[in-house]
Amino acid sequence: MADFDPEQFEDKYANYFPELQQAYKNAFNRMNDQYDSELVHAIDQQVLNESEPFYEGDGEFRIELPDDPYARLSGVLVDEERFEQVLERHVEEIEAELQRVFGFA
Numbered sequence: 001m002a003d004f005d006p007e008q009f010e011d012k013y014a015n016y017f018p019e020l021q022q023a024y025k026n027a028f029n030r031m032n033d034q035y036d037s038e039l040v041h042a043i044d045q046q047v048l049n050e051s052e053p054f055y056e057g058d059g060e061f062r063i064e065l066p067d068d069p070y071a072r073l074s075g076v077l078v079d080e081e082r083f084e085q086v087l088e089r090h091v092e093e094i095e096a097e098l099q100r101v102f103g104f105a
Contacts, residue, residue, distance in 0.1 A: 059104030
């Protein structure tokens with residue numbers, strides 16, 4: 001675990017890249033075990049690859065998604081409601097993993 005500094009998180013990819021990778025990987029693995037792996041992989045590669053983590057303060061993180069995530073999805077047949085449910089759960093997992101990796105949970 002890295003010593004977390006909110007100011008250094010402003011340049012997160014330079015200062016915390018390994019921790020970010022670990023959080024996203026842990027969340028992906030957990031989601032892949034619980035949900036359709038094809039859908040989880042598509043969300044990871046086609047939506048979350050363009051997401052942006054932000055530190056909100058008080059140990060809380062937020063994931064900003066690209067515009068119209070469902071429209072980015074290709075190669076997987078899933079209705080929009082199911083996609084939104086799985087995506088929301090995946091984002092929650094990433095946020096929880098960021099808290100864990102940075103020692104807030």
